[in-house]
Structures are given as structure tokens and as C-alpha cells.
Amino acid sequence: MSTQAVPTNDRGxxxxxxxxRELGPRFAAxxxxxxxxxxxxxxxxxxxxxxxxxxxxxxxxxxGGGASHAELCTLVRVLGQHCGSTALAxxxxxxxIAIAAWxxxxxxxxxxxxxxxxxxQEAILVTxxxxxxxxxxxxxxxxxxxxRITGRKVFASGAPAxxxxxxxxxxxxxxxxxxxxxxAIPFDAPGLEIKDTWHTLGMxxxxxxxxxxxxxxxxxxxxxxxxPAGRWGPAWHVVAMLALPLIYAVYVGIAEGARAxxxxxxxxxxxxxxxxxLVGRMENELATARMALRQMIDAAACGRVGSETTNxxxxxxxxxxxxxxxxxxxxxxxxxxxxxxxxxGLERLFRDVQGARYHPLRGSAQLIYAGRVALGLDVNxxxxxxTAGKEQTT
Numbered sequence: 001m002s003t004q005a006v007p008t009n010d011r012g013x014x015x016x017x018x019x020x021r022e023l024g025p026r027f028a029a030x031x032x033x034x035x036x037x038x039x040x041x042x043x044x045x046x047x048x049x050x051x052x053x054x055x056x057x058x059x060x061x062x063x064g065g066g067a068s069h070a071e072l073c074t075l076v077r078v079l080g081q082h083c084g085s086t087a088l089a090x091x092x093x094x095x096x097i098a099i100a101a102w103x104x105x106x107x108x109x110x111x112x113x114x115x116x117x118x119x120x121q122e123a124i125l126v127t128x129x130x131x132x133x134x135x136x137x138x139x140x141x142x143x144x145x146x147x148r149i150t151g152r153k154v155f156a157s158g159a160p161a162x163x164x165x166x167x168x169x170x171x172x173x174x175x176x177x178x179x180x181x182x183x184a185i186p187f188d189a190p191g192l193e194i195k196d197t198w199h200t201l202g203m204x205x206x207x208x209x210x211x212x213x214x215x216x217x218x219x220x221x222x223x224x225x226x227x228p229a230g231r232w233g234p235a236w237h238v239v240a241m242l243a244l245p246l247i248y249a250v251y252v253g254i255a256e257g258a259r260a261x262x263x264x265x266x267x268x269x270x271x272x273x274x275x276x277x278l279v280g281r282m283e284n285e286l287a288t289a290r291m292a293l294r295q296m297i298d299a300a301a302c303g304r305v306g307s308e309t310t311n312x313x314x315x316x317x318x319x320x321x322x323x324x325x326x327x328x329x330x331x332x333x334x335x336x337x338x339x340x341x342x343x344x345g346l347e348r349l350f351r352d353v354q355g356a357r358y359h360p361l362r363g364s365a366q367l368i369y370a371g372r373v374a375l376g377l378d379v380n381x382x383x384x385x386x387t388a389g390k391e392q393t394t
Contacts, residue, residue, distance in 0.1 A: 004051055006065065016056055016064050016075040019357065020334050023047055024082035024321035029204070031083040035348050038199050039054035040160040044086040045092030045124070053090070055119045057097040059105065062112060063119035069098055070297050073249040077293075080253020081260070083350035085205030089249040092157040094208075096125040096166050102242060106303075111224070116166075118190075126162035126187075128211065129243070130155030133360050136180035138168035138213060146219040147171070149183060152195075157208040162187045162200045165211060171228055178229040184217045193217040202351030231380045232307065240310045244359070245296040247319045251356040252293045255286055257292060258349045265338040269391035275334065282330035285323050292320035311373040314366050321356035328353045 007018040019341050027044045034041050049052060050334060057072050058064020067075070072094050081086035103109035131137055131154040138151020149169045165185040173179040175310070185192060195210040225235045259282060269275040296316035299309050327348050332339040339346040360371060372379050 006051055014056070016053075016065070016067050016071050017078055018235065019051055019053070020078035022024070023051070024079060027073075027079065027083035031085070031348065032345065034083075034085060034205035034344070038204045039130045040158075041205040043090065044083065045089075045158075045161050048086075048090065049122045049124075054093060054122045054124055055097075057094055057101055058115045059101050061105075062115045064101075064115065069092040069245070069300055071100075072098060073245050073293070073297050076246060076255070077103060077249040077253035080250040081257035083205070083351065084250060084254045084257075084355075085203050085305045086245070087253060088203055089208075089258060090329065091156040091246045091250050092129075093125045094126050095239075095246045096127050098242045098246065099191060102238060114118050121163070123163040124158060124161050125166050125209075126156050126158045127165050128153035128165070129239070130157075130208075130359075132168050132180075134232065134236060136168045136170045138167070138169035138369050140171040140181050140183075140218075142171065143217070146217055146222070147183070147254045149185070149213045149216045149218055151213050153211045154197075155208045155210045155215070156194075157206045159209045159211060160207040161271055165192065167211075167289065169213075171226075175230070175289065176226075180225075180227050180229045182225040182227075182235075183306050184222050184224065185213070185216055185218060189216050189328040199262060201354060201357045202348070232310070237305045237310050240313055241305060243298045244313050244317050245293065245300050247359055248293055248296060248317055248324075248356070250337065251321060251324040251353055252289045253288050254349050254353045255324040255331075258331035258346055258353070259283075259286055260332040261344060261349070262339065263337065263347045265344070266334045268335075273331060278334045282327055282334055285327040285330055285335040289320050289327055290325035292316045296320065309375055310379075311370055314361050315370060317359070317361070318366050321359070324356050325353050369384055 007015045009015040030043060052065060056065035056067040060066030076091045076094065079090065100111040100114055104111045104115060138149060141148045151169055153167055165187060168180050168182045169186060171179045171181050191214040193212045194299045195212055197210045221372045227233050227235050266275055266279060291318065296313050299312035300308060331346060332350055335344065335346055338344050369379055372381065
């Protein structure tokens with residue numbers, strides 16, 4: 001596999017933000033075609049693979065790029081300014097790497113082989129977290145040497161390019177009760193099929209198709225985590241802590257891209273009071289989104305895994321997502337009639353940013369979680385009506 005060097009900063013370290021700024025305009029030029037045809041951003045993935053971006057988050061000791069969680073968030077945020085679909089699909093791969101790297105470093109978890117494979121091969125991971133969340137979905141049946149996995153998973157971003165499918169299924173454990181098992185399945189495994197279902201309002205290039213698992217055999221060694229179904233625990237606190245900042249960095253990046261596009265047509269009306277007010281509103285909303293994202297990233301950096309850190313991340317998500325949407329809405333107003341034309345690109349960003357609505361925790365589930373933390377209650381308490389465990393989304 002041919003590779004090009006990643007830019008370095010003045011300390012000689014890999015500068016992933018600089019690489020994103022280098023590749024971004026190329027991705028932006030391709031974005032309208034992918035959007036118009038619902039086609040996966042395969043050409044952008046080839047560029048990312050050539051520059052070893054898929055292994056950016058693998059620890060340097062294991063052959064990867066050694067990027068920190070904050071650096072990965074900046075990487076996808078900058079790419080989001082240019083092509084939301086590429087950034088979001090990459091974020092879904094990248095958060096799986098971040099989780100595996102964190103567990104390897106802090107828990108001594110047996111994720112080294114996975115991380116080395118990504119570093120050696122630029123292997124691409126696809127996750128089904130959007131169709132599972134706490135409760136899990138699908139069925140795991142214990143058989144000799146492993147499990148048979150059956151189910152249908154939605155929102156599997158990056159599926160057309162995937163090497164490993166990181167998913168989960170429900171096991172009826174006679175001793176532990178309903179148990180979710182996390183598994184890694186090669187995309188060439190018998191019984192795995194990608195269904196062409198991703199025809200959507202926005203984020204059309206992510207290739208987030210359904211994946212059908214029809215009795216796919218998974219050996220015991222491929223089980224990464226076992227956890228009680230529908231309950232918060234250490235494993236899922238790590239997921240929320242690391243995954244959500246990466247995902248919402250993409251939407252903040254889209255908001256930043258919309259702001260940049262809107263300013264151009266507004267420049268000729270810079271002395272108009274109405275225009276100035278609209279631009280001011282756009283700036284306030286973008287600042288809100290950025291501050292909320294910073295809270296999420298800072299919470300992840302604290303290293304304290306548990307309900308309180310998860311709460312900080314979830315509150316940040318509840319603020320950053322709507323603020324990013326409002327930023328792009330304001331940008332449409334700032335651009336005036338020019339924003340309605342496809343050739344400006346703003347209407348695509350308006351559609352792409354709507355995806356921020358659908359990631360967990362949404363609405364009452366997040367509010368109940370925050371309320372329980374504030375009042376000193378167990379986030380898994382019975383009087384929460386199981387809200388947190390039922391949340392399933394993109």
C-alpha cells in the first residue's frame with residue numbers, strides 16, 4: 001500500500017489538523033456528486049487510507065499515528081467543514097479506535113491485536129452502535145466454540161468500505177440474565193450482507209446501509225465485552241465519553257463550514273442593520289456549539305470514567321447539536337436567496353446538519369439522566385422507567 005507522509009508541526013509530531021485542511025478542499029469538490037447520487041465517499045476513503053488516517057488514533061507504540069482524542073476531534077471537525085459525510089463516516093471508525101486504544105492503555109484490555117491490524121493494514125471498522133445503544137439488538141445463540149449471531153443493524157456508516165463489523169447481540173444467559181455480547185465480524189464472513197438502504201435527507205455519502213446477520217458464526221475469542229442489557233456500566237461509560245465528542249465535532253465542523261459560506265454573499269450587505277443582526281446571531285450560535293464541544297472533549301480528557309463524566313458529555317451533546325443546527329439555519333438567513341441554490345453548497349450543509357438530532361441520548365432520556373445525576377440517584381434506577389436503556393438512534 002503506497003502512503004504519503006502526514007504533515008508535521010514544529011515539534012515534529014503528526015499534524016492531523018493540517019492534513020485535514022490539505023484534503024478538505026478536495027473532498028468539498030467531490031461532495032456535491034456524492035450527495036446527488038447517494039454514493040459512498042469511496043474516493044475520499046482512498047485518500048484517507050493513503051495518508052494513514054484510519055490508524056491515526058492507534059497508539060504509536062502499536063504502529064499507529066498516536067493522535068490524542070482531542071486531536072482526532074479536531075481532525076473530523078476540520079473535515080466536517082468540507083464534507084460532512086466523509087467526516088461522520090470517519091468519526092464512526094475513529095471512535096472505535098479511540099475506545100480500543102483507551103481500554104488497552106488504561107484497562108490492559110486485549111485490544112492490541114485489533115489495533116495492530118488497523119496500524120498494519122489501515123483496516124476500516126464499522127459500528128452498529130446506532131441501532132444498539134444500551135439495550136443491544138439481534139440474537140446471540142451459544143454453539144460449540146462460539147456464537148451464532150442473527151439480526152439486522154441500521155446506520156452502519158462506512159459499510160461499503162468496511163473490513164470489520166463491530167456489533168453486538170443479546171444473549172439469554174441462564175446465569176446472568178439478558179446479556180449483551182460485543183463482537184467483531186469480518187465483512188467477508190458467511191451470512192453477513194449489506195442492504196442498500198441509505199437514501200436519506202442528508203449525510204448521503206456515509207454509506208450507512210443496513211447490515212443483515214444471518215446466523216453468522218463468531219468464535220469465543222472474538223467476544224470483546226459482555227455486559228448486562230439496558231444498563232449503564234463501565235464499558236458503556238467509556239463509549240459515551242469517547243464516541244460522542246468525536247461525532248459532535250463533525251456537526252460543529254459543518255456549522256463552521258456553513259458560516260464560511262454564508263459570509264461571502266453577505267459581504268455586499270455589510271452595512272445593513274438586518275444583515276449585521278443575522279450575522280451576530282449566527283456567531284452566537286456557533287460560539288455556543290464550540291463551547292459545548294469543548295466541554296465534551298475536556299470531560300473525556302479528565303480520565304474519570306463514570307456517570308458524572310458521561311453526564312457532562314451528554315449535556316454537551318444536548319447543547320452542541322441544536323446550536324450547530326441553529327448556526328446553519330442562521331447561515332441560510334445570512335446568505336439570503338443565494339443559500340437556496342445548490343451551487344453555493346449551503347443547502348447541503350443544512351440537510352447534513354440535521355443528523356445531529358438523532359444521536360443518543362435524545363430528549364427526555366438525556367434530561368432524566370441529568371436529573372438523576374444532579375439528585376444523587378443511580379442512573380440505572382428503576383424509577384427512570386428504563387428510559388436510558390431504551391434509547392436507540394443513529
